[in-house]
Amino acid sequence: MLLLRPTATRPAVSPGPRRPPVDLEIIVPARDEEGRLPATLEALSNLLVARPWSSAVVVVDNDSVDETSQACRTRGRPAIATYVIGCSDHGKGAAVRRGLATSTSRYTGFVDADNATPVGHLDQAMDLLAQGWDAVIGSRLVEGSRPPPRQSALRQGGSWLFHRTAHRLLPGIADSQCGFKFFDGALVRSVLPRCRIDGFSFDVELLSLIARAGGRIAEIPVDWSDMPGSTFSARRDGLRSMADLYRISLGR
Ligand SMILES: Nc1nc2c(ncn2[C@@H]2O[C@H](COP(=O)(O)OP(=O)(O)OP(=O)(O)O)[C@@H](O)[C@H]2O)c(=O)[nH]1
Ligand SMILES: [Mg+2]
Numbered sequence: 120m121l122l123l124r125p126t127a128t129r130p131a132v133s134p135g136p137r138r139p140p141v142d143l144e145i146i147v148p149a150r151d152e153e154g155r156l157p158a159t160l161e162a163l164s165n166l167l168v169a170r171p172w173s174s175a176v177v178v179v180d181n182d183s184v185d186e187t188s189q190a191c192r193t194r195g196r197p198a199i200a201t202y203v204i205g206c207s208d209h210g211k212g213a214a215v216r217r218g219l220a221t222s223t224s225r226y227t228g229f230v231d232a233d234n235a236t237p238v239g240h241l242d243q244a245m246d247l248l249a250q251g252w253d254a255v256i257g258s259r260l261v262e263g264s265r266p267p268p269r270q271s272a273l274r275q276g277g278s279w280l281f282h283r284t285a286h287r288l289l290p291g292i293a294d295s296q297c298g299f300k301f302f303d304g305a306l307v308r309s310v311l312p313r314c315r316i317d318g319f320s321f322d323v324e325l326l327s328l329i330a331r332a333g334g335r336i337a338e339i340p341v342d343w344s345d346m347p348g349s350t351f352s353a354r355r356d357g358l359r360s361m362a363d364l365y366r367i368s369l370g371r
Contacts, residue, residue, distance in 0.1 A: 137223055138202060142172035143245065144227045144304075146218030148211045150182045152232040153190040155348050159234040160191060160201060166238045168198040172245065175199060177222070178232075179214040181206040212314070212321025219302075220311050228255075228301030233346040236299035240341050244301040253306050253334035254326065256292070257299030263340035270345070277357040284364050285323045289330070292338060295323045299341060306334050319356050320363035327367065 138144070145163060149156055160176060167174045176199055180187045191203045206217040215229045226248050230236065236257045244255040259267045260282075269275065285295045300322065310328035314321065326336060 138175060138177070138200075138221070140223045140225075141175050141200075142225050143167075143174040143301075144218075144222045144224040145174065145176050146215055146222070146227065146229040147176060147178045147232050148214035148218070148229065149178050149180050149187050149232045150211070150214075150350055151185045152180075152183070152187045153185045155234070155346065156187060156190050156232045159230070159232050159238075160197065162234055162238045163230070164197050164199045164201070166241060170242075170245075175224070176201045177218045178203045179206050179218045180204075181214050181217075182209055208317050210317035210321075211319055212324075213317040215321065216311055216314055216317075219307055222304060222308070224304050226301060227304045227307060229298065231298030233298075233348065235346045236297060236341045236343050240299060240339065241301070243339055244299075247337050247339070248301060248303060251335070252337045253303045254329050254336040255301045256295075256326070256336060256338050257297040257341035257343070258294040258338040259297055259341065259343045260293035261338055261340050265342045265344075267343060268345045271353065273357075274353045277353050277361075281320075281357070281360060281364070284361070284368075285320075288323055288364065288367055289326055292326060292336065294338070295326055297341065297343060302329070303334070306332065316363045316367060318359050318363055319351065320360045320367065323364060324367045 147159065163176055178191050180203055188203045191201060206214045218229065219227055240257060247255045258264055289295055306329065310332055313328055314324055316324045330336060
């Protein structure tokens with residue numbers, strides 16, 4: 120049951136220096152990703168340079184204690200404009216929101232730094248956005264996707280509980296948590312001021328607000344892989360994610 124109530128809006132995100140508008144901007148949240156990020160940027164750049172749309176990649180680095188930002192800058196001469204920006208709030212949700220809010224592109228979205236969802240799925244996402252869908256989200260739990268591999272019992276149990284609870288907030292969406300989501304830029308920017316979840320559950324809040332705004336969400340099967348080097352801790356982030364779902368259900 121959708122229990123979101125109208126909430127006070129956050130102060131508007133300071134736009135900061137605007138990046139030149141392009142057809143598609145891809146946000147990559149990155150915390151301590153000096154190891155996993157370069158290959159992902161390479162894969163994105165190789166795909167995007169061969170597409171007819173103009174595009175840019177925006178890495179949002181907060182909380183890193185390694186050389187994440189440096190890893191982006193020393194990646195040779197990227198064929199696609201690549202920006203690195205920061206975010207004063209902590210968490211993946213805060214970072215993604217910062218990237219989306221500072222974008223002026225027609226379409227925007229985000230992928231994880233671990234390249235767990237092959238970037239080739241972007242072609243289908245762009246096709247669907249061009250057909251009028253407002254959000255296209257990768258899914259590991261719909262027919263045609265590669266089933267996620269078995270993880271630790273704690274992670275599996277937590278994930279089951281999370282999806283069960285998220286499903287009540289987002290009926291009709293099987294997998295709210297895949298790090299591969301693309302949006303109509305104007306629509307997603309219009310709901311961002313009402314988002315307040317900074318951690319891993321932010322997708323549930325964002326998709327709920329898009330649905331409430333009348334946005335049509337397409338869930339597409341993806342060939343997701345479990346990449347080594349996850350930053351997600353089942354204990355620390357799992358508990359917080361459940362608490363954040365509760366906050367979302369209360370509309371706080
Ligand atoms: N900027 C920023 N990015 C973050 C933060 N926490 C996680 N991320 C990024 O969020 C993305 C997803 O994180 P992962 O560590 O792959 O975790 P996950 O995909 O939820 O879980 P796995 O299925 O175990 O991979 C990665 O690009 C991370 O770098 C954060 O606090 N700040
Ligand atoms: Mg991951």
